[in-house]
Amino acid sequence: MTSTAPPWHPAEASTLFDLVARRAAAAPDGVYLSLYGHPLTAERLHATSLRYAGALAARGLGPGDKVALVLPTCEEFFFALFGTLALGAVPVPLYPTLGPELTARIFRDAEARAVVTIDWFRALLEAEPAPAALPRPREDDVCLLQYTSGSTAAPRGVMLSHGNVMATVRMMVETVAITAADTIVSWLPLYHDMGLIGIAFGSLYTGARLVLLPPDLRDPRTWLEAITAHRAGYTVSPDFGYRNCLRNVHDTTGLDLSSLRMAMSGAEPVRLSTIRAFQARFGVGDVFAPAYGLAEATLAVAIWPQGRPVRVDASGRFVSVGRPCPGVSVAISGANGADRARSGEVGEILVRGPGVMLGYHRDPEGTRRVLRDGWLHTGDLGFLDDEGYLFVTGRLKDVIIVRGENIVPADLEEIVDALPGIRYSAAIGLDHERTGTQRLHIVAEVRGDTLAADGFSRLARDIAATIHRQRGFRPARILLVRPQSIPKTSSGKIQRSALATLVAEGRLSDRIVHATGAVGREPADA
Template identity: 30%
Template sequence: MNELTLGRWLADRARTTPQRVAIRFLGQDLTYAELDSRATRLAAGLAARGLRRGDRLATLTTTSPDHVATFFACARLGVALQPISWRLASAEVAYQLEDAEPSLLLASDDYAELARKAGTKVEIARIGDPTLEADGEVEDVARDHDPLLLVYTSGTTGKPKGALLSHANCFWTNLSFDRTTSLRDGDVVLQVLPQFHVGGWNVQPLLAWWKGATVVLEPAFDAARALDLIAEHGVTTMMGVPATYLFLAHEPGFAVADLSSLRLAVVGGAPMPEALLETWIARGIEIVQGYGLTEAAPNVLCLPPEEATRKLGFAGKPYPHVDVALRDADTGALVEGTGTGELVVRGPNVFAGYWRNAEATEAAFADGWLLTGDVAERDAEGFYRIAGRIKDMVISGGENVYPAEIEDVLHAHPAVLEAAVVGVPDERWGEACAAFVVLREGSNVGTEELQRLCRDRLARFKVPKTFAFVDALPRSSMGKVLKDELRAGATEVSR
């Protein structure tokens, strides 16, 4: 039996509560019956075009009901949805398309040009085009462990890797999420996270459609509009990264905004600053903090609202059905009791591996545990606090940025001899990138030229905020760049 597949979630709900509102989008309501009908017709149309179980379908689109219908159509066909970030440069989009080899790329009108600039051989069609649909019933052929989502994550080697998340992975992460921060069928969910993130699906929206709740979809996040939507639609729960709540709190109308309906706010992607947490608690909003990563679909740790004040700065305890441990980086042994080590994860939510990358998949696991690359501390009560990142990742506005990607771009400039990138505190985004550059003798390239190079090759959030031109990079006796020294210097400069 294949009981964990998600394709039937929408059909089951449409049969049970057909007239209940599934999506509110830009002033229009879409019932469960209407959404299921759209997904069914699209599945039939995609099948008629030759898409089969095991294929990939890529999207380059803003959040929309069309994208939701596409997700459920793919789920029924056993096709993996590959949602590509519209924040990427065309070269980055091209790499993901070439690597995944999808059968079709669906793009919204606002990103059609980006799709064309990617210059791949993949057929491009407009998402939501009614000619993609067809009459007829479609059999749900997906299996529990078939890929459901193919989400690319930045890699420490500079090349993104495609994390394959199965139906079973997504089933279990939604079940465990519900057992910790339960959604009710009468809830109204505000969805402002982009759907190219796994969190845009598995942190509230899919669970809401499983349970028959209403999701208010937004194509993009605007703080003032979000506050209005909370009051207008009686939003009861939402998910965001710390920057989401920071921008909301900094809105002039925040202090008097009607938040009376909002009972629960979930935050992830980065630690929530204590002052910001206190601001929201003062407004009477329960905050659920958490920790996760794409490879775990993404939920790993959760700090429930009742512990938010007492355990400020902690990411919490593992979700149900999720096991975590601390691993000694030197010996590989698991740390017992209180202590510090690399956080490792296992459970049915953990992915099977990276797309066509056996080497990276093998490196991601040790003794059956997923290696997160993050250092965590565990206290006597079993609560975890994220202490640092082994992989040197920077989290800017909830986006994961790996310095190696940026360093590769800088090294491509003929005037650059060496480059190193580190993360530094940033009031607006939590963290920003700072670049240290050693120029070749006789070169006089400046900040503007290197920033322009990065903007041409990388998403905007990856472009270093500051550049420092130095004579040499500090190195250890083994020749490793001492990024801690660079980070300390960059922090001083940023002040």
């Protein structure tokens, strides 16, 4: 199909559906994405989304209504998403396997009037004609209700306006320099803000070709093979995705990642050890781009510049996520919470910019707590160096305080995860009434539970000795547990508060394969 539409620039689009319509008019046969080897063109995306909009309208839905999308990575997700947006309604993307209790809680909180799920209803949705007229949302109308991952609290609905989303997408593609000539390979789930806003919306904005893989990849080599086959220039993953490749892909025969210009890493602490090992094994250069963002800022706050070696702080423990993106300001709260921290001083990260949310849905008090004095108070800890580069050191709520000493869990987890036999670990602090302080607990998933008892005992001693050697103190307790015992959010973040509750109440006991008592002094004189 040949287009007769005049030349246009994506910046002219005021909303996401406007972007779909303009791209379909300009390049109807252009492939928006490839899913399981099947291409989806811009024209089919536009036409089918309009039919979905018609089906929703025929069932009484209209502007402002919340529509929950409980779908895996599939074409129907995009049709339902953009069909909802075309109608002026508000999509609420949800993780398909959250479980009935949490899903029901989010349905109630979101006040969802409809749910679109699995393709049993596809024929029904596609049978309706497009609406006769479409609304024209304002920039400050709610575009998306994005629920947080719930790593430190119950998931909350983040209200993002059309202006928030469009400004963030423009800012991100400018920062990472993606063009229509590029290919992106991603396995990130579409309910995750990076997978949806950064990848799906970013490729729509630029015209870059998007190759989507299922999020539940059983073999991480599939991801690397897709990068090789499609000569992809861009990919993205939390640190654990790259670590998963290192743990499971030892034979690199047939893999060629030389096309990569940027491998973004975000959503959890970025480990220098992961970057260095991945570079060495898979023969990539300075392609890693650590990034920092959060749902309350729509997504991106800072992204490391393309093609530059990563920067590490003087201690060698923290990797910079770059300077703030264009239009974004970052400040660090000082020790008393009012003043600004000095260069290199750790404090709460504050953010200001066009992506900062409208607020939390049905939670005005929570909104007031985090949106104060024109700044978003992120709850994350970090510092800025002399050149304005941001370093993220942890979560305010996650910091373990043992006799006045602050311990960053991610720092210890990197040490423990590097030990042979450990699959995944979490550091938590439990209040101790007798001492009046917290006690440091290490919970570590082992690779298998078939070791002899003395093997587990040696592994626990190795954990204690390694932490003592590198940080000068030992944990109060070490719990070795079976795989999949540490609770995580839908985006893979450790749910520390949930884990602490499980340990404190003894509800992890059936998962424990070995436990120590107090294996040494706590960090009183570390």
